[in-house]
Amino acid sequence: SSYQNEAIRLTIGGDFTSVKLKIRGETIGDGLRFLSLNFGEESGILNSSRKSANKLDVEETSKLGGAFSSKNPINLEVDLLNPITLATIGSESFEGGNEQIILWEQMRISPPTVTYLLAAPFTESGGYGGAKIEIMEIDYICKEESACKIDVCSTGTLTTQCLLDSLGEEAMQSWCERSKRC
Numbered sequence: 001s002s003y004q005n006e007a008i009r010l011t012i013g014g015d016f017t018s019v020k021l022k023i024r025g026e027t028i029g030d031g032l033r034f035l036s037l038n039f040g041e042e043s044g045i046l047n048s049s050r051k052s053a054n055k056l057d058v059e060e061t062s063k064l065g066g067a068f069s070s071k072n073p074i075n076l077e078v079d080l081l082n083p084i085t086l087a088t089i090g091s092e093s094f095e096g097g098n099e100q101i102i103l104w105e106q107m108r109i110s111p112p113t114v115t116y117l118l119a120a121p122f123t124e125s126g127g128y129g130g131a132k133i134e135i136m137e138i139d140y141i142c143k144e145e146s147a148c149k150i151d152v153c154s155t156g157t158l159t160t161q162c163l164l165d166s167l168g169e170e171a172m173q174s175w176c177e178r179s180k181r182c
Helices: 002-006 057-066 160-169 169-179
Strands: 008-013 016-027 031-039 042-048 050-052 074-079 083-089 099-101 113-123 131-144 151-152
Touching: 002 074, 008 160, 016 031, 016 113, 031 074, 113 131, 113 160, 113 169, 151 160, 160 169
Parallel strands: none
Antiparallel strands: 008 113, 008 151, 016 074, 016 131, 031 042, 031 113, 042 083, 083 099
């Protein structure tokens, strides 16, 4: 799918006390930009609120820190282990303005695992683009006595090979047994 072609694939192993995603970028042209964030199975519009199934509440989104412009570039730190505010993406799932969600808990399988990460800017009219993400990095701290690790998988590398290279044979076997994909 297009999502999987654009997304960064991550291997994640171990136990963490902190996992923070830093996103930096700038808008291109006039107008506001917003950020669609996908992590594993969960997606939404970061720090945003909806007025209706297919319209953002721009005033509330600006208050929440989810509206970006040439005067307010993209400069976010998303705590993946604690609640963040997301507006739903699909109009079929509109039940209110936004929701608080812990992205880490929405991974399909607990570590060791492989998951996808994508931050996609879009314009007020809903077209993707209008901004350039310059930096997207993850800073993390391992729990005491845990050899935790987060790595980016190379494009085209099989998931099992990526897990093997990054986290070792035991992690790969654990993921295969739990995911039933090997």
